[in-house]
Amino acid sequence: MELLSWGDRGWGDELFRATLMTLAVAALAFLIGLVFGTAGAAAKLSRWRVARAAADGYTTVLRGVPDLLVIYLFYFGGSSVLMTIASMFGHTGFIGVDAFTTGAIAIAIINGAYSTEVIRGAVLAVPKGEIEAARAVGMSDALLFRRIMIPQVLRFALPGLGNVWQLALKETALISVTGLVEIMRQSTIASGSTKKPFTFFAAAAVLYLILTTLSTWGFQRAETWSARGVRRA
Amino acid sequence: MDLPFLWNTARELIAGVPLMFQLVSLSLALGLVLATLVALVRLSPWPVLSGVAYGYVYVFRGTPLLVQVFLIYYGLGQFEWIRESFLWIFLRQPYWCAILALTLNTGAYGSEIIRGGLQAVPWGQVEAGRACGMSGWLLFRRITLPIAVRQALPAYGNEMILMVKATSLASIITMLEITGIAQRLISQTYRAIEILLVAGAIYLLINFLLTRAVKALEHWLSPHLRDAPAPVLPNAALVH
Structure with missing residues (x-):
C-alpha cells in the first residue's frame, strides 16, 4: 500500500497526474469528435450524394479498423507527413509529433465516427410534425435550427454520447503505446521500477x-x- | 504508388490472419459459454450470486481491455503461488493470456447482450409454451432460447466485430497477428503509412465478411419476417 502513497516514496501523486492526463486527452478527443460527428451527421443527411458517400466511407472505415491501428497511423503517419513537408523546404531528419496531439486527434477521429451515428439518429428522432409546425409559424431555417432542432437533438443524443464518452475514456489507454504518460503508461513505468505489476x-x-x-x-x-x-x- | 511493395506487405500480413482467427474464434466460443452462464446467474433469484455476476460485468466493462491484458500477462506473475502452480504453463504464454483476457472481456459484454435477449422474450410465448405442457429445460430449449438468440444476434454481431478489432491488442504482448506483423514490417522498412493502410484494409475486409455472415444468419433465423414464397402451382387454374 505504501507503493501507492503520495510523495517521493509512493506513486500516488504520479498516478493522480496521469489520471488528469487521461481526462484531458479524453475530453479533448471527445469534443473534437463531436465536431467531426456533427459534420459527419450533416453530410449523411445532406442532399449531395458525394457528401453522403464520403461520410458513409468515414464511418465504415473508422468503425471497421482497430483503434490501435488508427493510433499507429497518426503516430507514425503524422511525423512522416511533417517530414515530407519539411524536406520540401530542405529540412532533413526526424520530426516527431507530440504524443498528446496525435493521441487526441486519433481518438477524436475514431469517436467522430461513432458520434456521427448518434447525432444522425438524434436528428432523425425529432418529430416531423414539429418541423412542419415551426415552418407553419414562419420560422426561418436558422431559427428552426436553434429553437426546435438543437434543444431536442441534444436531448436525444445524450445517452448515445454518454457511451461515446466512455469509449473515449477507455481508448485513451491505447495512447500509452505512443509514450504519453497517462494512467496506463504511468502504471507500466511504476510496475517496471517496483516489479509489482x-x-x-x-x-x-x-x-x-x-x-x-x-x-x-x-x-x-x-x-x-x-x-x-x-x-x- | 509502389504496387509490388503493397502486394508483398499484404502477403506478409495475411500470414497473421490464422492467428487472429484463432484468437477471435476461441475467445468468442469460450466467451459465449461464460456470457450465457453469467447472464443466467444475473437473472437468477439469488442476490449474492447475481451481485457477483454484476460486479464482474461492471469491472470488465468499466476498464480498458489493455488494462485487463496487462493485468493478466504482466500482473499475475507477481504472485509466487501462481508461478508455482500448474496454471503457469498457460499464463506465461502470451497466447493464452490474450485468449483469457479476450474471453473475460467478451464474456462481460456478451452477458449483457444475452440478458437483454432473454428478457425481451415475450411473456405470451412462454405462457403458450406452458399451456402446451412444456416446462423447465424443454421450455427453455424450445421457446426461450431460440427467440432470445434471434433477438440478441444483431448486438452480438457488433460484439464479434469488436472482438476482431480487439485482437490487435495481442500485438502489444508480442503476438504476431496482423498488427504485430505490421509493427515488425514498420521497424524493418520505415514505411509506416503504406503498411498500416494495407493492415487496415485487411481488417476492414474481415469485418465486412463477418457482417455479411451475421446478416445471412439473421435472415436464416427469421423466416417469419420474410415474404411468403410465391406458390408454385403449375396448374393453379385447375384447382379452382
Whole structure:
C-alpha cells in the first residue's frame, strides 16, 4: 500500500497526474469528435450524394479498423507527413509529433465516427410534425435550427454520447503505446521500477472504474436534467 | 504508388490472419459459454450470486481491455503461488493470456447482450409454451432460447466485430497477428503509412465478411419476417 502513497516514496501523486492526463486527452478527443460527428451527421443527411458517400466511407472505415491501428497511423503517419513537408523546404531528419496531439486527434477521429451515428439518429428522432409546425409559424431555417432542432437533438443524443464518452475514456489507454504518460503508461513505468505489476495495473483498473462510474453518474444527471420538461409515460 | 511493395506487405500480413482467427474464434466460443452462464446467474433469484455476476460485468466493462491484458500477462506473475502452480504453463504464454483476457472481456459484454435477449422474450410465448405442457429445460430449449438468440444476434454481431478489432491488442504482448506483423514490417522498412493502410484494409475486409455472415444468419433465423414464397402451382387454374 505504501507503493501507492503520495510523495517521493509512493506513486500516488504520479498516478493522480496521469489520471488528469487521461481526462484531458479524453475530453479533448471527445469534443473534437463531436465536431467531426456533427459534420459527419450533416453530410449523411445532406442532399449531395458525394457528401453522403464520403461520410458513409468515414464511418465504415473508422468503425471497421482497430483503434490501435488508427493510433499507429497518426503516430507514425503524422511525423512522416511533417517530414515530407519539411524536406520540401530542405529540412532533413526526424520530426516527431507530440504524443498528446496525435493521441487526441486519433481518438477524436475514431469517436467522430461513432458520434456521427448518434447525432444522425438524434436528428432523425425529432418529430416531423414539429418541423412542419415551426415552418407553419414562419420560422426561418436558422431559427428552426436553434429553437426546435438543437434543444431536442441534444436531448436525444445524450445517452448515445454518454457511451461515446466512455469509449473515449477507455481508448485513451491505447495512447500509452505512443509514450504519453497517462494512467496506463504511468502504471507500466511504476510496475517496471517496483516489479509489482499486478499492484499497479490493478490500481490503473480502479482509476478507470472511478472515471467510468463518475461519468455514468454525471450523464445520468444530465439526462434527468435535460428531460425535466418531458412528461413521462 | 509502389504496387509490388503493397502486394508483398499484404502477403506478409495475411500470414497473421490464422492467428487472429484463432484468437477471435476461441475467445468468442469460450466467451459465449461464460456470457450465457453469467447472464443466467444475473437473472437468477439469488442476490449474492447475481451481485457477483454484476460486479464482474461492471469491472470488465468499466476498464480498458489493455488494462485487463496487462493485468493478466504482466500482473499475475507477481504472485509466487501462481508461478508455482500448474496454471503457469498457460499464463506465461502470451497466447493464452490474450485468449483469457479476450474471453473475460467478451464474456462481460456478451452477458449483457444475452440478458437483454432473454428478457425481451415475450411473456405470451412462454405462457403458450406452458399451456402446451412444456416446462423447465424443454421450455427453455424450445421457446426461450431460440427467440432470445434471434433477438440478441444483431448486438452480438457488433460484439464479434469488436472482438476482431480487439485482437490487435495481442500485438502489444508480442503476438504476431496482423498488427504485430505490421509493427515488425514498420521497424524493418520505415514505411509506416503504406503498411498500416494495407493492415487496415485487411481488417476492414474481415469485418465486412463477418457482417455479411451475421446478416445471412439473421435472415436464416427469421423466416417469419420474410415474404411468403410465391406458390408454385403449375396448374393453379385447375384447382379452382
